[in-house]
């Protein structure tokens with residue numbers, strides 16, 4: 001697995017550089033400690049993310065998702081280690097009668113989750129926190145393959161600052177989480193962790209089965225800004241993935 005090693009090295013270097021450049025920036029998936037913590041890739045626990053989802057081993061799921069998303073102004077950040085759109089308050093999602101609020105969406109190049117061993121060029125994470133308990137997360141993972149340009153993604157790609165650590169606030173340009181997600185009832189669900197420090201194991205993961213398309217140029221632009229920022233896949237251990 002030569003690629004894994006190369007990727008891990010790039011990751012460590014990228015994280016070191018971004019840690020120096022980004023003192024006091026947080027909000028990727030959780031409140032982040034910057035600095036050496038980024039290099040600590042190992043974590044001795046049994047509920048870490050991402051994972052390789054084996055569709056043939058998934059059990060039948062019976063979950064219910066109800067979306068109450070509304071458009072937001074565009075607030076697009078170049079965090080160095082990721083490109084992130086901060087979402088305005090008021091967009092919620094119900095998962096099995098628990099209410100979560102959409103906070104932000106960001107990107108990994110290549111994808112963090114694998115489906116049946118396949119890595120995709122990009123994965124978007126839509127990060128929600130439980131209403132009343134911001135330490136409990138629900139993250140929707142959307143995989144992208146190369147194809148046609150995504151017009152909603154263009155709002156993010158066209159407004160992201162070139163300089164790491166800067167955010168471009170364009171309140172009059174609307175960003176639609178509904179259009180970005182294009183929700184379908186078909187997804188994998190499992191319980192896991194944040195994929196960045198502190199790797200907290202309080203994340204309900206929904207990984208969409210529908211793979212979206214983005215143009216090679218859109219993916220390349222995001223990758224040029226954030227580098228290869230996918231964490232290695234983690235052991236599924238005794239966990240169960242269900243298929244909805």
Ligand SMILES: [Zn+2]
Nearest residue numbers: 029108125195
């Ligand atoms: Zn992420």
